[in-house]
Amino acid sequence: MADSFEVAILGGGLAAQCLARHLRRAGVTGPIVVIDRGALPIPATTLKLGESTVEAGAWYLGQRLGLHDRLLAEHEMKFGLRFFFSAGNNDDVGDRLELGPQHAARFRRGLRPPAYQLHRGRLEHMLTRLNEAAGVTMWPGTLVGEITLATTNERHRVELRDQASGRARTIHARWLIDASGRAGLLTRPQQLRRPLAHRVRVAHGWVAGRIDPERWTARPEFGDRIEPDLRWRSTVHLIGPGYSIWMIPVDPQITSIGVVARAGGGVLDPISDAATLNRWLAEREPQLAATIARSAWIDGPHFGDVEAHVSRVVVSPRRFAVCGEAAAHLDPLYSSGFDLLAIANELIVATVLDDAQARPLAPICEQRNVVFAQVARQLLSVYADAYRLLDAPRIATHKITWDIATYLGYLAPLIMSGTFAQAQPLADHIQIAARVVRLNRRMQQLFSSWRARAGRAGHEVPSVNLAHLPPVASCFARLGDMDPSDPPARWHQLLRDNLRLLEDQAIATFLDAAADLGLTLPDGRIDAHAISLEPRAWAADGLILREPTPHDTETAEQRVSATRRGMSGQGSLSSPLVLEPDTRSPSPADRSPA
Structure with a gap:
């Protein structure tokens, strides 16, 4: 008789072990099995890539999976x-x-x-042992053969073979997860990898x-x-x-x-x-x-x-899912792998729980797959022209600072709020997210245009301290004051405030680029959503705001000036900022479609 599981995870690496622990902590009590052709657990001395986290991925490990104290004791604070x-x-x-x-x-x-520097072998070994203690079954040394996906409410069927004995076995599972990385045990035969x-x-x-x-x-x-x-x-x-x-x-x-x-x-x-x-x-x-x-x-x-690749499907109404590197891999520059892992696992766990409540999965999965694809595209835009810009330090420092600010102000809060898998809070955040995405698109175009015109621009200062840049410092500090249990309205306000800080960062960068290229700017307050290095487009795009902005004009200009001083190496330690209520109307450029 075939073994039967609630969740079968193909692959036993970091994404698989994180998902198994996440499922247990979320209340999935049915049998879970992790299947891998290698050893489980891997030796704690094993060296593997993916050792650096950034804030949202670190939050997932430390808080969602409850590993913070262990990470501090056994790894390095970053x-x-x-x-x-x-x-x-x-x-x-x-x-x-x-x-x-x-x-x-x-x-x-x-x-x-916090964020952490990790010894991957040590981390995966620990997670495997914790999962075993939580009743997760481990089948090491096992090859995956034919996979038959269920077409109805029946269970999926997977043929397995033990490498040592050659013994064949069959399992059935309600949920089947591809965590096999580049092997793509599901993504390749299902032609999901894009x-x-x-x-x-x-x-x-x-x-x-x-x-x-x-x-x-x-x-x-x-x-x-x-x-x-x-x-x-x-x-x-x-x-x-x-x-x-x-x-x-x-x-x-x-x-x-x-x-x-x-x-x-x-x-x-x-x-x-x-x-x-x-x-x-x-x-x-x-x-x-x-x-x-x-x-x-x-x-x-x-x-x-x-x-770089992304899976067309992360969660399917047919009750299979894709996580880890099987779901997406982009670029190692900003250590985004853990963030993508966290997002995919959040979506998968929420969908498994929705299935247990007999909720209709088709519309849920459609929305969640769109969300994951949008995040992957947003991250990819950051990497697209990055290596061509690295030989121009003045431009590269602005780009890297911008990329860090948008991460802390936009993507990290979306992940840490836990709203990726919640339809209504996510819908409430979409309008702000769309504005950030459009603003980021303009900024990436600005960096490429600046590099094309300025060439390998040097930088005359010895250092730029991120703590001296008000948008970066404030986005980081505000994020540290938040808790996933905070109501969606508080997270929504954080995103609104952060958008304004990102607008300040964008304007400061635009002013530096324009000065560097000798462009003469018209008088008036600049709309961040209309910036470009094409003077002929400024009027049509609405570069200069015509409507009054009574509440925040002076303080916004002060923040922009402080950011420019920080980028020139002459800033001072920035405290979290208190923002006035935002009463601005969207500009013509900001009304353009995403």
Whole structure:
């Protein structure tokens, strides 16, 4: 007789283990099985990519899955993203423009919301053991054969074979989840995987020891900016023409290193082994190359091209679903993998619970699949032209700052509010979300246009402190004050306030770009939703607001000025802002369709 399960998860990696724990904590008490061809649990010493989280993905692990205390005890607290842009031959990090947080006291007190640097093997091992203790069945060393999806209210059928004994078995499951990553045990035969127009080449591996940029310079001003022993806790990116290099502390004895560039004509295309990679690094990043030579690779380097993709379906009314890398993979630059994992799992768990309540799944699944696809498209727009802009530090600092602000002000609150799977709160947020998406589209176009006109624009300041930028600092601080249990109306107000802060950031960037290019601006207050670097379009788009804005004009201009000072390296620590009620009418550009 075939074994029968409420949920069968194909694949036993991080997405699968997170989903199994999420289902149990959400009240799914029926039998759950996790099936994988490899070991379960994996050895805690296993090294795997995907070690860095950002705020929303970290919230999912720490709060939704209840792992915060364990993560603090067994992994590293992350001190944000940190970028060093090329200067000369990059032989002294003290000469490079540094973009990142410098608020040491806030970090020491404990950032809210937090993010983590993870040892993936240790995390997956722990999750598997916790799931076993919660009654989740683990079938390691098991190959998945023929899958027969149910067409009615019957259960799905999956043929399995134990690798060691060759014994065949059949299972039935009400819900079938593809968590098999690139193997795509469901997405490939069902033709669900949709390639996206974005491909990168990656060279990655792990080296022994901790890599601390503070050891790469003797310049006193570099050490004076941040107290010692903090920079290495960030996800550090070394930025050069056409490439980004990550450095992530996996634990005190291991650092993850990855080089990413555009595939097909990118600077990494000729690199295929350790020797050529080491020579490439010695030429472009001599300080990192010397560190690796002293420490040596302990795993890798590994090479490959990665094409972005998204599944056409995340939840199906036929009671199957897709999560983790099987659902979407975009780009490693901003560590968005955990966020996509969190969104997919939120949608899947909510749909399983809806099914248990006998709710009609077709309209629910349609809306949730649209939401996931929209988020993936929004994130992809951030990456589309990123590597071409990295060789222009002045433009790249504005772009990265904008990308961080939109994440903290828009995407992270949507995930952390828990409203992705709730129809009415989500509908209430859609109008604001659409305005952010349109604004982001204009900003990404502005960055590309700025780069095309200005060329490889340098930056004359030594550092930009994210805590000195009012929109970024306020979006972060406000997010830390929120709780998922807060009513939807409070989250809605947060999104409204954050939109105004993002408008300030957009205007500050536009003013800097216009000044850089020598453009003469008309008098009047600027509408963020109409900005561009095409003067002939300004009048038709409504660049200058004609209607009075009585409540917030002066303070908004002050925020814009403070943001520009921060971007020039002359800012001061920004406290969370108190905003006046917003009474503005939408501009002609803001009324355009999404």
